[in-house]
Amino acid sequence: MANRFILNETSYFGAGARENAVTEVKARGLKKILFVTDKVLLDCGVATKVTQCLEEGGVAFEIYSEIKANPTVKNVQDGVAKYKECGADGLIAVGGGSVMDTAKAISIIIANPEFADVVSLEGVADTKNKGVPLIALPTTSGTAAEVTINYVITDEVHKKKMVCVDPHDIPVVAIVDSELMMGMPKGLCASTGMDALTHAIEGYITPGAWELSDMVELRAIELIHESLYNSVNGDPKARETMALAQYIAGMGFSNVGLGIVHSMAHPLGAFYDTPHGVANALLLPYVLEYNAESPAKPKYRAIAKAMGVEGTEKMTEDEAVKAAIDAVRALSLSIDIPQKLGEIGVKEEDLQDLSVAAFNDVCTGGNPRPTSPEEILEIYKKAF
Known part of the structure; x- marks a missing residue:
């Protein structure tokens, strides 16, 4: 069996890298851009840092910013209509995962x-054509949507987060400019950073992992451990490191899959509009405890070492498992991540329905331990 690895055609990294958006638009012969972002990023001036580059470079564009934190089918359909109406032939997405996911679906x-119904894209859709050109510039250091072949759209009618997996959706260009991430408030920086850690750890222990993905995921874990706390507290160098770390984590998991941390987080977003990073961060230690009883157990030693734990080579396997989980929980606590579902408004009477939805999520197949709705329910209860 061959292992597949898909990445962007071109990627740029570093402070000020956003200027390359103009170069790429012109090199690809694009005449008009639909600029996808959200109202918060427009109001705070982050998106303006990119539109200013386009204006100075003579690139024609129109803005679409009607996007919710958990983007919906309607957000996508409205974006498609706007793209057609303005005569665009390409897209630029400036934002977090919600913005980039919306732009991917439009593309x-x-x-x-x-x-066009959007809902038929759920799972692995049999699309025939590569999406129209999309240049993605992340403004949070967590989702890595700029380098993945995945996107998530909320079906509000059925209270469901649809995970869509499609090699045709990957942005042709990713521009990771840490200056676009400097304005993140502490809470967003913390939750998206823990989202990146979840990506790296789940990508490392999924059955689809192999040497190339292991290499990038372990490096991502190391960088996140070294820089997330300082990034949350506003250190510019740490935010630049996190910008790179979250991209590296995305390189891996996009190609090998995730597990039930994501399966369990997705319904929380659909039911309660819980921010994805918060849901992942809260659930990660509980799922790590559950997945310790799986073929991935020996990998916990390397996770602990990457998380800065000393003396891992002398630990028993069980000690290494505990050390890894304790290190993850300690980082989470240090940046004020909620530790219980009740703290974020989850209702105990919904846990059964959440468990069924999580079991049916596309990410469940990538979990290192086979599971069931009943076992997922027990994890939710433990986290409650």
Whole structure:
């Protein structure tokens, strides 16, 4: 069996890298851009840092910013309509995962109009054409949507987060400019950073992992451990490191899959509009405890070492497992991540329905330990 690894055609990294958006637009012969962002980023001036580059470079564009924190089917369909109405031939997305996921779905539907209902894109959709050109600039250091072949859209009618997996949706260009991330408030920096750690750890222990993905995921874990606390507390160098770390984590998990931390986090977003990073961060230690009883158990030693734990080579396997989980929980606590579902408004009477939705999530197949709705329910109860 061959291992596949898909990345962007081109990626740029570093402070000020956003200026390359103009170069890429012109090099690809694009005449008009639909600029996808959200109202908060427009109001605080982050998106303006990119639109200013486009204006100075003579690039024509129109803005679409009607996007919720957990983007919906309607957000995507409205974006498709805006793209057609303004005569665009390419997209630039400036934002977190919600913005980039919306732009990915727009890109796919423009090139594959038979999926205009959006809901038919759930899972691994049989699209025929590569999405229209998309240049993605992340403003948070966590989701890595700029380098993945995944996106998530909320079906509000059925209270469901649809995970869509499609090699045709990956942005042609990723521009990781840490200056666009400097304005993140502490809470967002913390939750998106823990989202990146979840990506790296789940990507490392999934059954689909192999040497190349292991290499990048372990490095991502190391960088996140070294820089997340300082990044949350506003250190510019640490934010630049986190910008790179979250991209590296995305390189891996996009190609090998995730597990039930994400499966369990997705319904929380659909039911309660819980920010994805918060849900992942809260659930990660509980799922790590559950997954310790799996073929991935020996890998916990390397996770502990990457998390800065000393003396891992002398530990028993069980001691290494505990050390890894304790290190993850300690980092989470140090940046004020909620530790119980009740703290973020989850209702105990919903846990059964959440468990069924999580079990049916596309990420469940990538978990290192086979599971069931009943076992997922027990994890939710423990986290409650």
